[in-house]
Structure formats: C-alpha cells, structure tokens
Amino acid sequence: MPASSIRARVRAEMIDEIKAVARRHLSTDGANLSLRAVARDMGMVSSAIYRYFPSRDELLTALIIEAYDALGDAVAAADAGRDRLDLRGRWHAACRAARDWALAHPAEYALLYGSPVPGYAAPDATVEPAQRPPVTLVGILRDGLAAGRLDPPAEDLPEPVREDLAVIGAALFPGLPESLLARGMAGWTHLFGLISFELFGRLNRAVPHRDEYFDHQTALMADLIGLPA
Amino acid sequence: MPASSIRARVRAEMIDEIKAVARRHLSTDGANLSLRAVARDMGMVSSAIYRYFPSRDELLTALIIEAYDALGDAVAAADAGRDRLDLRGRWHAACRAARDWALAHPAEYALLYGSPVPGYAAPDATVEPAQRPPVTLVGILRDGLAAGRLDPPAEDLPEPVREDLAVIGAALFPGLPESLLARGMAGWTHLFGLISFELFGRLNRAVPHRDEYFDHQTALMADLIGLPA
DNA sequence: CCCGCGTCAAGAGCACTGCTCTCGAATTTG
DNA sequence: CAAATTCGAGAGCAGTGCTCTTGACGCGGG
Numbered sequence: 001m002p003a004s005s006i007r008a009r010v011r012a013e014m015i016d017e018i019k020a021v022a023r024r025h026l027s028t029d030g031a032n033l034s035l036r037a038v039a040r041d042m043g044m045v046s047s048a049i050y051r052y053f054p055s056r057d058e059l060l061t062a063l064i065i066e067a068y069d070a071l072g073d074a075v076a077a078a079d080a081g082r083d084r085l086d087l088r089g090r091w092h093a094a095c096r097a098a099r100d101w102a103l104a105h106p107a108e109y110a111l112l113y114g115s116p117v118p119g120y121a122a123p124d125a126t127v128e129p130a131q132r133p134p135v136t137l138v139g140i141l142r143d144g145l146a147a148g149r150l151d152p153p154a155e156d157l158p159e160p161v162r163e164d165l166a167v168i169g170a171a172l173f174p175g176l177p178e179s180l181l182a183r184g185m186a187g188w189t190h191l192f193g194l195i196s197f198e199l200f201g202r203l204n205r206a207v208p209h210r211d212e213y214f215d216h217q218t219a220l221m222a223d224l225i226g227l228p229a
Numbered sequence: 230m231p232a233s234s235i236r237a238r239v240r241a242e243m244i245d246e247i248k249a250v251a252r253r254h255l256s257t258d259g260a261n262l263s264l265r266a267v268a269r270d271m272g273m274v275s276s277a278i279y280r281y282f283p284s285r286d287e288l289l290t291a292l293i294i295e296a297y298d299a300l301g302d303a304v305a306a307a308d309a310g311r312d313r314l315d316l317r318g319r320w321h322a323a324c325r326a327a328r329d330w331a332l333a334h335p336a337e338y339a340l341l342y343g344s345p346v347p348g349y350a351a352p353d354a355t356v357e358p359a360q361r362p363p364v365t366l367v368g369i370l371r372d373g374l375a376a377g378r379l380d381p382p383a384e385d386l387p388e389p390v391r392e393d394l395a396v397i398g399a400a401l402f403p404g405l406p407e408s409l410l411a412r413g414m415a416g417w418t419h420l421f422g423l424i425s426f427e428l429f430g431r432l433n434r435a436v437p438h439r440d441e442y443f444d445h446q447t448a449l450m451a452d453l454i455g456l457p458a
Numbered sequence: 459c460c461c462g463c464g465t466c467a468a469g470a471g472c473a474c475t476g477c478t479c480t481c482g483a484a485t486t487t488g
Numbered sequence: 489c490a491a492a493t494t495c496g497a498g499a500g501c502a503g504t505g506c507t508c509t510t511g512a513c514g515c516g517g518g
Contacts, residue, residue: 031344035476048496056476115260115343116429160438161445168435186419186449193422200345206397209389216390220415224453264505277467285505
C-alpha cells in the first residue's frame with residue numbers, strides 16, 4: 001500500500017523535524033521549551049503540533065529517550081574502542097565519553113539528570129535507556145573479574161545492602177559480587193555528580209583545568225574500585 | 230525614630246510571610262512557583278508582591294540563600310555534635326544530615342542542586358553559603374590531619390590539578406595537602422550524586438533499603454579518603 | 459494639628475504559555 | 489467518483505510574569 005505509506009512517510013518526517021526544532025530550542029531556552037515557538041519556527045500554528053504529539057510532555061519524553069540513547073551509545077562506543085583487558089583505559093574512556101556528550105549537549109543532559117519537572121513523571125519507556133550508561137560502566141568490572149584482573153574487595157556488606165544489590169545484579173550482572181557492584185555504583189554516582197558540578201557551574205572559578213581535574217577524579221574512583229594500573 | 234520603624238517592621242514581616250508562603254508553594258509545585266498564586270494565598274493582588282521583591286528571580290534568590298544556609302547549618306550542626314577525633318563518625322553524621330535535610334526539603338534541594346533555571350544566573354551572594362557544606366566536610370579531613378589520625382595519600386597529582394587545588398586550599402584550608410583535598414572533593418561530589426539519585430527517583434524500584442545503602446556508599450568514600458575506623 | 463510626602467494595594471493591560479474545539483481543505487480509501 | 493480520514497488554521501480559555509496608573513492610607517515636619 002504505497003498510498004498510505006506516502007502519508008506515513010510525510011508524517012514521520014514531520015515528527016522528526018519537530019523533534020529537531022525542539023532540540024534546537026532546548027539548547028537555547030533550557031527545559032521550558034515552548035510548543036508555540038517550535039510551531040512558529042516550522043511555519044505552523046501551535047495547534048497543528050498536537051496532530052503529532054498529544055502534549056508537550058510527550059514531546060519531552062521523546063526527546064528524553066533519544067537523549068538517553070545518544071548518551072548510552074557514546075559511552076558504549078568509547079568503551080568498545082578499547083582493548084577488553086585494558087580495564088582502566090575503558091573506565092576512563094567511558095567516563096570521558098559521558099562528560100564529552102554532556103558538555104556538547106548541556107540542555108539535554110540537564111533534561112536527563114537535572115531536577116525533575118514538577119508535573120512530569122518519567123514513563124516506563126525511559127528506564128531501559130536510562131540504565132545503559134551505568135550498565136556499560138559496571139560491565140567493565142564484570143569483564144575484569146572474568147579475566148582475573150580484578151579482585152572483589154574482601155568486605156562484608158550489611159545484609160540489607162547485599163540484598164538490594166543482589167536483586168540488581170541478578171537482573172543485569174549475574175555472578176558479579178555485590179561488593180564490587182557497590183563500588184561500581186559509587187563510581188557511577190560520583191561520575192554523575194562530577195559532570196553535574198561542572199555543567200551546573202559549581203566549579204566555575206574554582207577549577208580552571210577541567211579536563212585534568214576530571215581525569216584525576218575518575219582515577220580516584222578507579223582506585224576505589226581496584227582497577228589495575 | 231520609632232515611627233518609621235513601625236513601617237519597617239511591618240515591611241519586614243511582609244517579606245518574611247511572602248517567603249514563607251513561597252516556600253510552601255515551592256514544596257508542592259516545584260521550581261516554577263507562581264507569584265500570582267503566592268499573592269492569592271496572601272489575599273493580595275499579584276502586583277503588590279512587586280513592592281517587596283522586584284522580580285520573581287529575586288524572590289527565588291532569597292529562597293536559595295536561605296536554603297543554602299539551612300543546609301549548611303544542618304551539616305555543620307551534625308558535624309559539631311560528634312567528638313572532634315571521631316573522624317568517621319563526623320563524616321557519616323555530616324553526610325546523613327545533608328541527606329536528611331534534602332529528603333525533608335526536596336524542592337529546595339532541587340532548587341540548589343538541580344538543573345539551573347534557564348534565564349537565571351546565580352548572583353554572587355549565593356557562592357559563600359553554597360560553599361559551607363563542602364567546607365564542613367573537608368574540615369573533617371583538616372582536623373584529622375592535624376590530630377595525626379589521617380595520613381595524606383602518597384600520590385603525585387598531575388601538576389594542573391595540584392595547581393587548582395592549591396588555590397582552593399590556600400583560600401579555605403591552608404596547609405591541607407592537595408591530594409587529600411582532592412579526595413575530599415571526590416567525597417563531596419559523590420555525596421551530591423548520591424542524594425540527587427535518591428531524590429530524583431533514580432533508584433526508585435532498585436534500592437528499597439535507602440538508609441543502609443546510603444551509609445554504605447558514604448563509608449566507601451570514607452575508605453577512599455582514608456578515615457580510620 | 460494637619461498638610462504633603464512616601465508607601466502601599468488594587469486594577470487594567472500586554473505578551474506569552476499549554477491546550478481544546480471547530481471548521482474548511484486536502485488526501486487517501488473503498 | 490464518493491466517503492472517510494487526516495491535516496492546518498483560527499478562535500478561545502485559563503493561566504503566567506510584569507508594567508503602569510490610580511486612589512487610599514500612615515507618617516513626619518511645619
């Protein structure tokens with residue numbers, strides 16, 4: 001049925017263009033993007049947008065999912081570009097990729113990891129893409145353990161913590177000791193804080209040498225995890 | 230001049246009431262608080278608010294500064310409540326105090342540490358209050374070093390990093406080795422990420438035992454810093 | 459004491475927002 | 489070819505921050 005396909009194709013192109021224009025607005029106006037402004041940029045009237053997105057939040061959700069995917073791809077690609085056994089190299093590459101993506105797309109990063117929009121609840125469709133960056137990071141630990149290059153820390157976790165981490169591990173990293181997973185999550189948590197601090201201007205006048213500071217901070221977390229030099 | 234003082238006192242009370250009502254709205258409606266709604270709650274018309282605050286952003290700034298102070302006080306009080314030599318106890322108490330405050334005032338925390346409001350630039354008056362929580366945290370390291378209970382890590386920092394940290398240290402923590410300051414900042418960065426993850430719903434279904442997870446994560450950073458058990 | 463200055467709240471109004479509904483026009487479908 | 493679907497435009501609603509004008513009130517100096 002080529003007839004209906006024409007319409008479908010035009011419609012898909014319209015959706016893509018709306019998202020592209022919205023992304024552009026996002027980078028200048030921040031999270032409060034205006035449907036009317038997007039419509040104006042496309043030579044349309046605001047109500048026409050509603051033919052393609054039922055609400056502004058749905059548009060935001062689409063942008064969020066695409067942003068998660070882009071970030072996840074960037075991190076995964078950087079990790080994949082290193083030798084599987086170069087654990088520290090993979091760690092640094094993945095961390096830097098996340099930071100580079102965030103610096104290149106600050107508004108989208110803020111959309112993902114900034115304060116949640118008051119009325120907006122992230123739909124379930126976003127949780128899988130959101131997991132990809134930390135999964136890539138902890139995957140480095142999994143590989144290191146499997147290759148015998150990384151020893152699980154000799155540490156007894158409090159039982160409730162071990163329990164929670166066991167559930168997470170069973171779903172995403174079967175066989176990974178909980179103590180190692182805990183340190184991987186600490187690394188991910190720290191990485192998020194590090195990028196957010198830089199992006200949200202919290203070390204504006206304090207730290208001029210951003211790149212070096214970032215690398216050293218992530219190296220500290222690699223030490224905590226036990227990644228071999 | 231008691232006459233003009235009456236006016237001044239009424240005016241100060243009005244300002245306080247506006248801030249109180251705005252804070253209440255903040256906790257329910259998030260960062261996009263409405264001047265008109267605040268005015269309605271006070272039985273006033275929106276334009277009357279402008280007698281006391283020249284713009285919505287100025288009101289936000291006032292709330293931000295008060296929030297920074299409240300958080301800083303909470304952290305400092307928790308730290309001060311422990312024996313000066315119980316470094317790990319102080320660390321945990323300070324971290325927990327920050328988290329407790331954030332959980333009790335999620336909207337204000339988001340205002341401080343969430344994505345920056347697009348048009349809004351934090352005025353200089355906010356930087357000093359913003360420094361107080363991390364200063365309290367790193368102060369624990371300074372005391373530990375002075376008491377001989379904490380050894381600076383034997384580590385050579387990259388020169389640019391050492392340089393930046395030396396400037397920060399000279400202003401706030403004279404005599405503190407840069408390597409230790411770096412770990413203190415890692416701890417602060419991680420703490421911020423940890424609280425944000427919990428508050429912004431990123432470990433909603435994943436980690437049911439929040440308290441224990443939080444304590445264990447901060448303990449990991451205490452390990453990295455080298456705080457003695 | 460009381461008049462005038464300064465402060466204050468109110469109201470109207472501007473430009474903007476997300477969103478809904480209706481109405482023609484174009485296009486696809488049977 | 490006729491019917492059904494899709495689409496864009498426009499008007500309109502309720503809300504926003506903010507400005508300006510108007511009138512009332514309290515205060516201090518003459």
